[in-house]
Amino acid sequence: MPKVTQLSVNGRRGKRPLAGTKRLLRWLASRTYSCTPLATIGRTVANRYAWQSPASHAAFPLRRRPLPVCQIFLYHRINDEGDPFLGGLPVKTFAAQMEYVARNFPLLTLDQVSREEFPGGHSYYIAVTFDDGYRDNFTCATPILQRFGIPATVFLATGFIDSGELPWYDQVRLAFKSSSQSYLSLRELGGPEGRLGDLPSRLWLLERTLTWLRAQPRSECLQAIDELFRKLGVSSQLQLSNQMLGWHEIRQMSKSNIVFGAHTVNHPALSQISDAELMQELGGSKRTIEDRLQLPVSHFAYPFGQSSDFTAKVKKSVPEAGFKTAVTTIRGLNDRSTDRFELRRFTPWESDWALFRMQLDWFRFQYQDVTEKERNQSEHSRETSVVES
Ligand SMILES: [Zn+2]
Secondary structure, three states: OOOOOOOOOOOOOOOHHHHHHHHHHHHHHHHHOOOOOOOHHHHHHHHHEEOHHHOOOOOEEEEEEEOOEEEEEEEEEOOOOOOOOOEEOOHHHHHHHHHHHHHHHHEEOHHHOOOOOOHOOOOOOEEEEEEEOOHHHHHHHHHHHHOOOOOOOOEEOHHOOOOOOOOHHHHHHHHHHHHHOEEEHHEEEEOOOOEEOOOHHHHHHHHHHHHHOOOOHHHHHHHHHHHHHHHHHHHHOOOOOOOOOHHHHHHHHOOOOOEEEEEEOOOOOOHHHHHHHHHHHHHHHHHHHHHOOOOOOOEOOOOOOHHOOOOOHHHHHHHHHOOOOOEEEEEEOOOOOOOOEEEEEEEEEEEEHHHHHHHHHHHHHHHHHHHHHHHHHHHHHHHHHHHHH
């Protein structure tokens, strides 16, 4: 599901100058960082070392990473439409990000990640993925990936390929965009309510509605969408043409360095469907891509991808359906100890090139994996118990 361009929902006057000052300080900090030798030093340090928080009680604030890590980027739409409802990273921004990573970091395929293959003895690697199967991945992103020789994996929700239909969450986005209502209440269904009068309020309520919908059992979610459309006063058949990839485009992409993974058939939250539906969503999407491309499909992406969107049973079913890896949308880095069926990803959201570079270095420098946090906590409790005894 694409992340909508971040807009401030805080309309209070007192907050605006502070937000403006903060933005200016971040801008200045990012220029100071990215336009000076600090960037080279920061990149090198962040590649090899991780920062240890005071909570870890470590003697030295830097810790050399014992294992190489891979950061998996997650993209959705790449286009210049600037639609705040459907989202999308501008093409120029995507090109600048890809040029920067291709020049400065080794890139991996998900096959290499699944084989725990980290060639060249580096400490830090990047892999690039796209979710859902938007057509602009072919028209806008593929030429850029080819220009910089970057491998990528595109996860397809196969029910929308060549169907002329938008995924259900994009239909909901379109409904919020098209509605002329000024207020929406889904209280009688247990859902959110709020104003639709201005853009920030409308986007805020849209995100709350999507979060609520995906937490409903599948049949109730579909019924709620019908009721939502009725309340918004829009047609239940909202469509936009040429939004999703077609098989002829997918075949062309697969001839370059792009691999296709499965992302279910209908893009439901897998925690909210029956066992029979789960098998159909996993196996159906895998078989369709394999039949169409005559290539094996080894990688899977959980729809929505947060830990509440897939259960332990879902996770167990993924290798049973024949997949070698599964990616989430949980933020983090991956090393050889990371569960192959719960790989973490990272959405590069900064459209400013200097902020992107600083954000990328800072993220891996300060990021502590759950297992590291647990180890720090257990080391701390061991120290504490020794002192106490
Ligand atoms: Zn998705």
